[in-house]
Amino acid sequence: xxxxxxxxxxxxxxxxxxxxxxxxxxxxxxxxxxxxxxxxxxxxxxxxxxxxxxxxxxxxxxxxxxxxxxxxxxxxxxxxxxxxxxxxxxxxxxxxxxxxxxxxxxxxxxxxxxxxxxxxxxxxxxxxxxxxxxxxxxxxxxxxxxxxxxxxxxxxxxxxxxxxxxxxxxxxxxxxxxxxxxxxxxxx
Numbered sequence: 276x277x278x279x280x281x282x283x284x285x286x287x288x289x290x291x292x293x294x295x296x297x298x299x300x301x302x303x304x305x306x307x308x309x310x311x312x313x314x315x316x317x318x319x320x321x322x323x324x325x326x327x328x329x330x331x332x333x334x335x336x337x338x339x340x341x342x343x344x345x346x347x348x349x350x351x352x353x354x355x356x357x358x359x360x361x362x363x364x365x366x367x368x369x370x371x372x373x374x375x376x377x378x379x380x381x382x383x384x385x386x387x388x389x390x391x392x393x394x395x396x397x398x399x400x401x402x403x404x405x406x407x408x409x410x411x412x413x414x415x416x417x418x419x420x421x422x423x424x425x426x427x428x429x430x431x432x433x434x435x436x437x438x439x440x441x442x443x444x445x446x447x448x449x450x451x452x453x454x455x456x457x458x459x460x461x462x463x
Contacts (some may be wrong), residue, residue, distance in 0.1 A: 283454030287401070290447045294375045294400050303441035307378055310435040314384060322433035323386040329404025329430050334359060337411055351463050355414050358459035362410045365451055366403045367396075375400035375444065382438035401447030402440045405431050409452025414460060427452075 293299045327333060341356035377399035408430040412423045431445040440448075 283450045283457060287447060287450040287454060290443055290450060291369065291373050291400065294373055294443050294447070299441070299443035303443050306435055306442035307382065307438065310432070311382065311384070311438065314436075318436070319384045319386055320388075322384070322437050323388055325429055325433045326385065326404060326437065326439070327389060329408045329434075331363065331403065331407070334407035334411060335363075341411075341414070355459045355463050356411075358414075358455055359407060359410055361459075362406050362452055362455045363403070365455065366401055366406050366448070369401055369447070369451075370396040370398045370403075373400040374398055375441065377444075378438045378441060385437045385439060399440055399444050401451050402431075402434050402444040403448065404434055404439075405445045405448030406452040406455075409449050410456045411452075413453055413456035 290299075338356040338359040342353045345356070346353040375398050405427070409427050412418065412426045415423065427449065431449060434440040434445050434448075435442055
């Protein structure tokens with residue numbers, strides 16, 4: 276029960292300590308090199324499109340829509356999607372205290388397809404895109420497990436491929452999103 280509900284907090288803490296201690300540097304650089312070994316322009320566009328679904332304003336809108344939809348059947352269950360605020364708050368705090376510089380600018384492949392609100396952080400740990408996507412996919416009802424896993428993996432891979440995050444950032448985002456989702460589901 277601990278691992279399912281709250282073990283993700285321990286996983287997040289271990290990864291954060293690994294990042295702070297520099298234990299993730301080599302694997303992060305190797306993962307970025309592997310992810311960017313092939314880069315046809317169509318993949319840059321596809322990965323950038325996937326990234327739209329992890330943006331803060333998009334995920335907050337989805338969470339609010341889920342809350343409204345759930346309100347009809349269970350006002351208590353409508354509170355679960357609102358825990359995205361906790362995900363964003365923890366992400367922000369970690370980005371302020373875990374000193375992980377993002378990948379170099381010259382490695383970025385993101386194509387800005389739509390204008391959006393961008394809050395620049397000096398640090399990249401954890402990936403907010405992955406945290407928010409993992410949170411929303413984990414709380415989704417009537418979505419097959421394979422689709423949840425595929426969606427999270429796709430978001431994680433695109434963040435590294437685009438040079439927006441290191442592997443440790445996306446694993447940290449995964450732990451954060453799943454952890455908050457599991458706590459929210461258990462509370463309600």
